[in-house]
Amino acid sequence: MTPSSPSAHTPAPRRPTVAFMFSHPAHFIALGFGAGLSRVAPGTVGTLWAWLSYLVLQQWLSPQHMGLLIAGSTVVGWWACTATARNLRVADPGSIVWDEVVAFWLVLWLAMPMGWWGQLAAFALFRFFDAAKPGPVGWADSLFKGFGWRGGWGILWDDFVAAFCTLLAIALWRFL
Numbered sequence: 001m002t003p004s005s006p007s008a009h010t011p012a013p014r015r016p017t018v019a020f021m022f023s024h025p026a027h028f029i030a031l032g033f034g035a036g037l038s039r040v041a042p043g044t045v046g047t048l049w050a051w052l053s054y055l056v057l058q059q060w061l062s063p064q065h066m067g068l069l070i071a072g073s074t075v076v077g078w079w080a081c082t083a084t085a086r087n088l089r090v091a092d093p094g095s096i097v098w099d100e101v102v103a104f105w106l107v108l109w110l111a112m113p114m115g116w117w118g119q120l121a122a123f124a125l126f127r128f129f130d131a132a133k134p135g136p137v138g139w140a141d142s143l144f145k146g147f148g149w150r151g152g153w154g155i156l157w158d159d160f161v162a163a164f165c166t167l168l169a170i171a172l173w174r175f176l
Helices: 018-022 025-030 032-037 042-057 063-088 098-111 116-132 136-143 148-175
Strands: none
Touching (some): 025 063, 042 098, 116 148
């Protein structure tokens, strides 16, 4: 590699650590308060954290307040995901799990009340749509790539489409 080649000037991607997570509030949020540091399936760990935190939060927040929390978390998450991806030097790092958190909160907020089995089904459906990226989720994942505000929105966008697909499947399940 010569000094004039583009990759000679591109810094290597960073691996998130506990120190990285605590170095900036955006990192702490985007890494899901530590869930994204999991070396195994961080998106699944982030979704599990979302599930547990939703069950705790709904004890104190009305549905309207939960909706406001989700809306605010989307805006703050957009900023946090944008900054963290830039600082990790990866356009859509797997360790950023705030997208899973907010999208799964949205699923639970719109689909509740559900018993444990219904919540488990919602979890499994969401993980399927988010990981496999079939149809519209794959399309959404390809729309906003790169760094900056557009890329930060892209990190969130495909998970919102996965949430929509999950909610559609739940609606069909309830209808039938």
